Structures are given as C-alpha cells and as structure tokens.
Amino acid sequence: MNLPTTLRRAKTPLALTAAVMLAVSACGGSDAGSGSGGDGEQLSGSVKADGSSTVAPLTTAAAEFFAEEQSKVRVTVGTSGTGGGFEKFCNGETDISDASRPIKDEEKAACESKGVTYEEFAVANDALTVVVPKENDWVDCLTVEQLKKIWEPDSKVKNWNQVDAKFPDEPLKLFGPGTDSGTFDYFTDEINGEEGASRTDYSPSEDDDVIVQGVAGSKGGLGYFGFSYFEENTDKLKAPEDRRR
Numbered sequence: 001m002n003l004p005t006t007l008r009r010a011k012t013p014l015a016l017t018a019a020v021m022l023a024v025s026a027c028g029g030s031d032a033g034s035g036s037g038g039d040g041e042q043l044s045g046s047v048k049a050d051g052s053s054t055v056a057p058l059t060t061a062a063a064e065f066f067a068e069e070q071s072k073v074r075v076t077v078g079t080s081g082t083g084g085g086f087e088k089f090c091n092g093e094t095d096i097s098d099a100s101r102p103i104k105d106e107e108k109a110a111c112e113s114k115g116v117t118y119e120e121f122a123v124a125n126d127a128l129t130v131v132v133p134k135e136n137d138w139v140d141c142l143t144v145e146q147l148k149k150i151w152e153p154d155s156k157v158k159n160w161n162q163v164d165a166k167f168p169d170e171p172l173k174l175f176g177p178g179t180d181s182g183t184f185d186y187f188t189d190e191i192n193g194e195e196g197a198s199r200t201d202y203s204p205s206e207d208d209d210v211i212v213q214g215v216a217g218s219k220g221g222l223g224y225f226g227f228s229y230f231e232e233n234t235d236k237l238k239a240p241e242d243r244r245r
Helices: 018-022 056-069 082-090 105-113 144-151 182-192 208-216 227-231
Strands: 005-009 045-051 073-077 096-099 118-122 128-133 173-176 221-226
Touching: 045 056, 045 082, 056 073, 056 096, 082 096, 082 105, 082 182, 128 182, 128 208, 128 227, 144 182, 173 208, 182 221, 208 221, 208 227, 221 227
Parallel strands: 045 073, 045 096, 173 221
Antiparallel strands: 005 096, 005 118, 128 221
C-alpha cells in the first residue's frame, strides 16, 4: 500500500517534542497561540488535523505525546478520509492533513489557488487487510480474482456461494471505506484495475471503527481497511489469505 503521508501547512511551527518520533509535527495556523516553543516555554492555542482514518491513530498518538509537553495546546484529529481531508486543508480549515496516498494534481492546484503552502512527509508503511467476522468458519483464503468478482462495478454477487460453490448459502454483506478514502483508491486500483471503480451497493464509512463493527456484527460480513484496525480487533475479526502469492 502507498506510504501514509502527512501534510502540514507552512506556518510558524509549534515546538516539536516526542511527536517527532512519529514524524507528525504540529504547525500553528491562525489559531496558534503565543510563544516560539523554546525550552520550557508553554504554548497555547489549537491544531486541527483531519484526513485518512488509516493515519489518524498515528496522529492521535503524536497529539498525546505533544500534550505531555504542551498541555495548553488543543489538538483535534478528524477522519473525513484522505480526499475530504485535503479539501479542508486546501480551504485553510486544518493545519495537518493525514493521507494514505500522495496529494493529487487537482488538490495541489486547489491549495495553490488558496495560497496554502505545505510540507509533505511519510510517516509509516501500512498494509491493507480484507476481513470477515471471527465466526466465519468457511473462508480461510480469498484470491484477488474472487475479490474482484465481489467488488467490481455492477457485481451481482450477493451470496457467499456465488463466490465459491463450496461456500454456504449465506448473504454477503459488504462494508468498506467511502469514496473520499485513500484506502478506497488503493483497493479499487489494485483489485479492480482502476482507481475508484467499485460496486456501490455496500455500507461505506470514513471511520474504520464503523467498518469493524459492521463486519463483526454480520455473519456474512466482508470488509477492508488498514492493518492496524485488524490488529486491534483480532478477537472479532479474521483475515483470509491469498495463498497463491
């Protein structure tokens, strides 16, 4: 999967403390408080981050580290998806934009038109994980071809036995990221061969925790998101493999 990235507006920076370990730095926008952030100096104000739900846990952890040093700075982290985050960022509504893909040319142009300059840097590698509920006892392996059959535009697959005749007569319930998500862009490109190409009759959300609950609560559920959300929910979910790779 593409490197998750973070953009920060090129404004006067707040002090960088332990947040540097995650390469997510807080930069002050118009709400940034007083002080230059020197040793022992306390800052005040707010920093707004938004964007990819895949990167959000890293930004949240960085915010918690930062708060240990600068408790008067309020850092908020939203998850409107990579595309939604860039839209807010280029409108000057946020200071940090979390992304699970590089910024697109049209998004660069939008930032340029609003006079928003930025610095871009990678914060981590990530993996995309396809998941089913823990109680699913028939799927240990799903091939890329089967995933394409399920997720391609205009797919008519609505039951597990349409994926493989060996699977039971169980309704297939699909959950996944919305169209503003960089994870959605990556998955559709890799599985369906075209970014944005996907069936639309599934339950979308920019909040990966909502996808977790949807899949875990549906016997015939299937979904996808970043690996960290699977790792945190192995008591509820399992991840089929493509063993031919």
